[in-house]
Amino acid sequence: MKGKMKAQLFYGPEDVRYENINIPEIGDDEALVKIKSALTCGSDLKTYKRGHPTMIKEASVFGHEWAGDIVEIGSDVDNFKVGDRIAAVNSVPCYECYYCKLERYSLCENLIYNNGAYAEYIKIPGNILKKNTYIIPDKIDYREAALLEPLACVVHGIEESNIKTDDMVVINGAGPIGLMFIALARLKGALVISVDLSDERLEYAKDFGADYTINASKESNQVAAVKELTEDKKGVDVAVDATGIPEVWEMTILMGRKGATINLFGGCASGTSVNIDTQLLHYSELTIKGVYHHTPYYVKKAFDLITSRQIDTVKFITADMPLEKLVSALELMGQQKGIKYNITT
Amino acid sequence: MKALICYNQNEFKLEEIDRPEIQKDEMLIEMIYTSLCGSDIIKILDPEVKKPAVFGHEVVGRVVKVGKNITRFNLGDVVVAAHHIPCYRCHYCLHGNHSMCRHFKETNIYPGSFCQYIRLSKEHIRYTTFKIPPDSNLLEALFVEPLACCIRAVDRVTFRKDDIFSVVGTGVIGMLFIQLIKLSGGRVVAIELDNDRLSMARFLGADCTINPSNQNIAREIKNITDIGVDIAYSP
Ligand SMILES: [Zn+2]
Ligand SMILES: [Zn+2]
Ligand SMILES: [Zn+2]
Ligand SMILES: [Zn+2]
Numbered sequence: 420m421k422g423k424m425k426a427q428l429f430y431g432p433e434d435v436r437y438e439n440i441n442i443p444e445i446g447d448d449e450a451l452v453k454i455k456s457a458l459t460c461g462s463d464l465k466t467y468k469r470g471h472p473t474m475i476k477e478a479s480v481f482g483h484e485w486a487g488d489i490v491e492i493g494s495d496v497d498n499f500k501v502g503d504r505i506a507a508v509n510s511v512p513c514y515e516c517y518y519c520k521l522e523r524y525s526l527c528e529n530l531i532y533n534n535g536a537y538a539e540y541i542k543i544p545g546n547i548l549k550k551n552t553y554i555i556p557d558k559i560d561y562r563e564a565a566l567l568e569p570l571a572c573v574v575h576g577i578e579e580s581n582i583k584t585d586d587m588v589v590i591n592g593a594g595p596i597g598l599m600f601i602a603l604a605r606l607k608g609a610l611v612i613s614v615d616l617s618d619e620r621l622e623y624a625k626d627f628g629a630d631y632t633i634n635a636s637k638e639s640n641q642v643a644a645v646k647e648l649t650e651d652k653k654g655v656d657v658a659v660d661a662t663g664i665p666e667v668w669e670m671t672i673l674m675g676r677k678g679a680t681i682n683l684f685g686g687c688a689s690g691t692s693v694n695i696d697t698q699l700l701h702y703s704e705l706t707i708k709g710v711y712h713h714t715p716y717y718v719k720k721a722f723d724l725i726t727s728r729q730i731d732t733v734k735f736i737t738a739d740m741p742l743e744k745l746v747s748a749l750e751l752m753g754q755q756k757g758i759k760y761n762i763t764t
Numbered sequence: 765m766k767a768l769i770c771y772n773q774n775e776f777k778l779e780e781i782d783r784p785e786i787q788k789d790e791m792l793i794e795m796i797y798t799s800l801c802g803s804d805i806i807k808i809l810d811p812e813v814k815k816p817a818v819f820g821h822e823v824v825g826r827v828v829k830v831g832k833n834i835t836r837f838n839l840g841d842v843v844v845a846a847h848h849i850p851c852y853r854c855h856y857c858l859h860g861n862h863s864m865c866r867h868f869k870e871t872n873i874y875p876g877s878f879c880q881y882i883r884l885s886k887e888h889i890r891y892t893t894f895k896i897p898p899d900s901n902l903l904e905a906l907f908v909e910p911l912a913c914c915i916r917a918v919d920r921v922t923f924r925k926d927d928i929f930s931v932v933g934t935g936v937i938g939m940l941f942i943q944l945i946k947l948s949g950g951r952v953v954a955i956e957l958d959n960d961r962l963s964m965a966r967f968l969g970a971d972c973t974i975n976p977s978n979q980n981i982a983r984e985i986k987n988i989t990d991i992g993v994d995i996a997y998s999p
Contacts, residue, residue: 514852514891522860550853716858 420451420491425764426538427745429481432470437743440480443535448545450499451491452507456561457536457762458484458736459745460569461594462686464752465663469688482536482745482762483509486555486564490540496548506564507543507552508571508718509533524714525575537745539764551715553722562739562761563725563732570721570730571713573599576659577607578717579710581680584608586656589645589674590629592685593620594752595735595759597661600684601627602730604657612645612655617755626734642673649676659684665691677703684710736761767879771816773809781818784874788833789886791893793825793843798877799906802935820877821847824896824905828881834889844908845884846892847873907940914940917997918948925949927994930985932956934965937999942968950995953988955981 423439430436445451459482465471466481486506489499499505512519513529535541543552555564573596582588586609590600593615604611605628612631613624621632631648635641646652654676660668663685672681672695699705713721724730737757740748741764748760765783770776786792799822807813827841837843850857851867862868874883884893896905914937923929929945931938934956942952946969953972954965962973974984985992 715852716860719858 420540424539425742426480426535427482427742428478429466430478432468435467435746435749437745440538442540443542445491445493445542446545447493447495448548449493450489450496450543450548452485452487452505452541452543453490454485454536454539454541454764455487455504456485456565457482457742458562458565458569459748459752459760459762460484461596461663461752463537464749467746467749468753480535480538480541482538483532483534484565484568485536485541486561486567487541493545495545499548499552499554504555504561504564505552506555506561506567506722507533507547508568508713509547510712511544511546511549511551512714513546524716525710525712530712537742537762539742551718553718556726559726560733562736565761566725566730566732566735566759567718567721568713569595570599570724570732571718572596573603574720574724575713575717576600576682576684576710577603579708580604580657580659580682581706582607582609582657585610587612587649588657588659589614589655589671590624590659590661591615591667591671591674592660592662593617593624593629594661594755596685597659598623598627598735598758599730600659600661601629603724604659606729609657612648614641614645620755623734623758627731642670645674653677654679656680657682661685663687665693668693669695672699672705672707675703675705677705679703679705681705681707682710683707686711735759739763765880767818767875768820769816770808770819781875781879783881784883786829786831786883788831789889790831791827791834791837791884791889792829793823793845793882793884794828795823795825795877795880795882796842796902797824797906798822801910802937818876818879820879821873822906822909823873823877823882824902825882837889837893837895842896842898842902842905843893844896844905845873845888845894846909846912847871847888849885849887849891910936911940911944913937914944914999917941917999918944921995923948923950923995926951928953928989929995929997930955930993931965931970932996932998934958934961934970935999938997939964939968941997941999942970945969953985953993 420442422442424442426440428436428438489501489503509532510530512524512527516528518526588604588609589612590597591614593613601611611629613629614633615621616636633644638644646654657680658671658674659682660671665687668683675681735758739761767781769779798820804819827837848868849871850862850865854865856864928951930953931941932955934954945952952970954970955974956962957977
């Protein structure tokens with residue numbers, strides 16, 4: 420499809436411009452999609468505030484959580500057709516590299532990110548179309564399906580957290596990712612403690628099923644406050660960070676009981692590091708792990724969670740905003756107002 | 765090229781057929797070695813399997829023609845290739861059960877390895893073809909595909925050092941199992957009707973052997989371990 424479209428372009432930190440650009444051209448194995456819903460994401464906010472180390476080059480389209488309609492399709496594509504309502508994630512493993520052969524697909528050496536949801540149209544590369552794209556059932560709205568990508572990341576995170584029924588789980592941070600963790604931890608049968616600085620977000624946390632909330636701005640010692648809620652103050656079975664703040668990572672580690680699983684999920688700024696008490700790690704036999712991104716298996720799981728309505732996706736969307744107001748939506752996220760914004764054209 | 769055509773289980777003919785044509789994403793492989801697998805025999809004997817056909821899927825070959833889009837392989841490379849390719853998208857693939865995938869079962873090398881040249885598809889080249897160093901023992905490289913099957917089976921059980929395995933049947937796959945189990949620190953009881961194979965099994969590391977044609981399996985196992993083996997394989 421030749422022609423121009425409106426898009427938000429990232430030029431550099433705090434420099435995003437609303438421009439007219441060419442509609443992407445597609446190859447034989449690709450598809451062009453008219454975006455019907457694009458969701459704001461914490462990582463887009465990070466990109467907007469401080470740039471992105473690998474994913475986004477200068478002056479490029481961004482946004483990666485979306486759903487829409489196929490409006491044009493390459494001649495080699497046989498599993499989709501024009502008019503299909505679809506949602507897709509932003510990458511697909513290559514299945515060729517060392518890590519793919521190990522079935523550690525999120526560590527694939529050849530993940531290429533498909534960005535550009537903050538625009539009227541987006542192109543889906545052939546491999547994503549083949550292996551990581553789903554047709555949305557009629558009963559599911561575009562904006563619900565647009566949650567596919569972040570939810571897939573969090574399903575990956577939850578499956579790596581070793582949560583057993585009735586475990587005490589603390590989720591640090593009640594942004595979109597933290598709230599998804601809360602909802603999924605509840606599905607696992609856990610008791611959930613949500614920690615955040617914002618009362619507004621802690622209200623969302625309760626709404627998603629948090630059993631306890633702690634406003635860290637009102638506690639002198641949030642580690643002690645979390646431990647206080649556990650039997651004999653021994654600490655939680657599973658501690659998750661969903662903030663990406665090194666100081667919170669350190670506190671997350673301290674919140675676990677002996678033998679706890681610590682999932683440091685929120686990605687921190689590059690160049691930062693944390694301190695771990697070696698004695699604590701050794702004698703408490705902590706399992707501390709990082710979890711990144713999604714794999715096709717978790718994408719499918721997330722898709723099923725959305726379509727079966729086990730996750731109330733609508734609750735994650737605070738308001739609709741037109742594409743030209745993207746920066747305002749990102750600013751609102753930065754002020755921790757609302758959860759996600761649905762960007763429409 | 766020459767190909768061994770199977771007309772029925774008792775009738776094979778070495779005939780001239782067309783050498784496979786290749787497209788821009790494909791390669792032509794000249795056979796160096798190919799071997800007969802138990803699964804070939806099953807297909808040959810099974811009246812449901814369509815014939816005439818060229819069987820065979822364990823290959824070591826040399827690249828003699830490359831499509832213009834091929835970048836990872838060059839003329840003269842010696843390669844091994846596995847014949848089935850998962851789709852990486854279906855329920856089974858997403859759950860790691862790639863061999864249950866329909867696409868996996870439907871894909872194959874063309875026309876089969878009991879001939880002079882085979883064609884490798886784009887997917888074969890991408891996912892299941894590996895270069896082997898020219899100075900390696902090419903005959904040993906024939907075992908890449910069957911050994912991969914056995915490694916997968918051994919990876920699927922949890923066991924500890926010195927656990928006792930029974931391996932029932934010591935054909936090629938059984939013999940590969942014996943060596944893998946020994947490598948991983950297990951102990952092996954090999955069970956087989958053929959005494960020559962049993963001595964080969966001992967040579968490859970089996971700790972005990974039982975020939976059911978003149979020994980009572982239950983009693984022999986009881987002599988080795990009172991409570992039965994930890995893991996039983998029946999390749
Ligand atoms: Zn995101
Ligand atoms: Zn890869
Ligand atoms: Zn075989
Ligand atoms: Zn499959």
